[in-house]
Amino acid sequence: MRELYRHEDYIPCSNLAPLSYIVKENNGHTVILKINRSLTSQYTLFKVHCCYSKVTRLVTLKRPDDSISFSKCIPFEDSVEIVDPIIKVTCKDSFSFEIYSNVHASISPIHIPYSDIKTSKMTAKVKTTFSILFIGMDSMSKLNLIRTMPKTFNFLEKNSINLKGYTKVGLNTLPNLMGILTGLTIDQLKKWCDYQNKINDCPNIWNQFKEMGYITAYGEDSSDIGSFNYAKKGFSKPPTDFYFRPYFLASETLKIIQRERMYYCTGPETEGERIMNLVKDFQITLKNYSKFALFWMNSFTHDDLNIPSAMDEKMENFLIDIYKHLDNTILFFFSDHGFRFNDITKRQTGWLEEKMPIFYVSFPDSFKKIHPKAYYNFQINSGRLTSSYDIYMTLQNILRLADRSYSLKKSLACAKCHSLFRKVSERRSCQDAGISKDYCVCNITQTYEEPQEITKEPAKFLLDEINKLVRSYRQRYKCHVYKLDRITLFEKCDFKNEYKQTRTNLLLRIQTQPKAVFEALLEIVPNKHNSSDFRLLGDIIRMNRYSMYSSCIQDSSLEKYCYCKEQKPKTISDKIKEFLFD
Incomplete structure (x- = not known):
């Protein structure tokens, strides 16, 4: 891994300090x-x-979440x-x-x-009410935090509980969030709502917190x-009390x-740093309110x-600062x-750590005093297998601590x-935690140099599954039919299923044309003819960057698998990206 790592320096955006700034008076009521x-x-x-100019969110039918x-x-x-919550400042000289x-x-x-103000003030007076603050970094594994952000890692290790067994449940950001x-x-989720076009209709636990009087916020750079916007329409109306997408659209x-x-x-x-400043502002200005952010x-x-x-020291300083205001x-x-x-x-380490993101949790002293057993159990669970669905259930538990009439779902x-x-049980399996076999790291595979005739059959099966998947979408006519180029990875894992039968899984990676x-x-499934069939376990994952090759598709699900028949002319920048990263 050493040859893949390089230290990057922090680069300031300007050599000059900002000319404009915000001051608050009267407990934040005067800005x-x-x-x-x-x-x-x-x-x-x-x-x-x-x-200064007022920034206003503009809602259009086609792109309701993208205009200001x-x-x-x-x-x-x-x-x-x-x-006004968002303003743009412009300064000019005499010319x-x-x-x-x-x-x-x-x-x-x-x-x-x-x-919301009235309800939140009432909720904040209840001793068992605890505010919730989620701070996320995309694509950060446990090991890469140690490699690239050691100062941040050391601070979190000293001040938080590390869920060492936390494992992802989906391919990219949206399913894991x-x-x-939602649990x-x-x-x-597709059966509940049209998340690509009408995500406001989808369930979201921040709505339950809002109903209970919490002030809600969501911001993403x-x-x-954006998690709810990439190849999707996004929100037709602000999903939270404080919604910062217009702020970032204006900043950009x-x-x-x-x-x-x-x-x-x-x-x-x-x-x-814009996100970090928002977090601090939200936490400090609304310190007397119950919050979910x-x-x-x-x-x-x-x-x-x-x-x-490059951001390690900035993040460490931010965490040191924000910890003073967690209350x-x-x-x-x-x-x-x-x-x-x-x-x-392409490495075993990378395969493993891609499935294991960071997850740290910090509790206020008041929680530890009021709920010592719950805190003790959480500490024990830091070494157990956990998933996002456990976090969903934990959030509901926090709602129930605030209101005993809340019914857990x-x-x-x-x-x-x-x-x-x-x-959590020490003997918990991935299935128990809602982690599908393709994301489970409990059964480590071994690499085999198999004869071509053995690897070709499962590779053909996988290729057929990919093409079948593309054919299932309405925009399939825009996409190429893939042909097999070569097999780049073939690994096997033997295990015993719930019936104590020995079964074999194959981790297979192919390159196409x-x-x-x-x-x-894949799972090898014996059939009646003394031969084997194959069964796909979980998602088919596209391992190379694909956005420049699937730009003809507006469906975020198909985009992951399509190679557009009509490609945009490649710029010099595209050619460099293709050479370096594909």
Whole structure:
């Protein structure tokens, strides 16, 4: 692994300190936008004129979650009181040359619906009420946190409980997030709602927290690959009291600096630090309210194995700061899965860690005093096999602590999953935890150099399954039919099933024409003819980057498998990406 790791330095987005900033008074009810006049001489020798615009979310039928508008820019001098949650600041010199621009989100109680304020204040007085704060980093495995963010790792190890056996339940971000938020698999979610077009109709546990009087928030950077937006319509109306997608859409109209294909800087701030600042603002400004918040970072973890090292010190300092303001808050610091692409996935270590994301939980002292047994059991469970469905059940348990009349609902994806305030069995299986066989790391495979005639049959089966899957979609006519190029991985694992019969699983990876790399777990099933059939266990996973080859598809499910017949002309940048990462 050493040859894959390189340290990356933190790069500031500007050599100058930001010219504009927000100040709050009257317990956050008064929000003041200020210009730091002491810095203007660093930007220009001429007089500086500044104005601010209101940022408004625009809803359209086709893309209800992707548009914003800016109001007319209102001039101000040194400071001005603002009431809008998102504003853009623009400053020009005497020759009308723009010297500075930035976007600010202000969190204030004045932006909470009145009914929620009333209920939340009542809820906050209940001693058994605990706020919930989820902070997520995309594609961060347990091992890559140690490699790239050792300072962050050491802080979390000292101040949180590490769920060492936490394992992913789905391919990418959405199924792993929805496991926590709904207790459902993606296939089950499809039966509840049209999550690609009408995700507001989907169940989400933050709605139960909201009904119980919690103030809710959701924010995610890198708006182009948002968990609920990538190849989907997103939310037709704000899903939470504080919804920060318009803030990031506005920030991404500023000067952008990319780093490894991701938006690193938007204006004078990094996207990651914008999330960190929102978390602090939310936690400090609304300290007297019961809260449920989910904040998610893609910008420095999603597309490169090593860029997280550039943000290690920033993240450590952020955690040191936020821990001072957790009060009655339970903090979940987590990820969806490990790194899914590039050379690391070709190694046994990469295969293993892709399935085991980080998951840390920190409890306030008040929880430990009021619920010592629950806290003790959670500590015990840190060494047990766990999944997102257990977290879903734990969140319901927290709701029940706040209101004894709340009725716990079983996770439909995992009947045996339960709150981690109860002990998890040492003998728990992946099936017990709702983890499918293709994501289970309990049965480690061994690599075999098998004769071609032995490997060809399962490879042909897998190829047929891929083409059959593509044919099942309405837009199939846009996609190539795959042909087998070569087998790149063949591993076997013998195990005993529930009937004590010896069975064999195959971990198979093939490369096709046109070029795509797929991986799947197969089971060898004996038949009546003294030969063997194959059965697909779980998802077929596309191992190479595919967005540039499947851009003709608007369906996020088909996109993972399609290779478009009509390809866009490749730019120089595309050719470099193809050479380096495909």
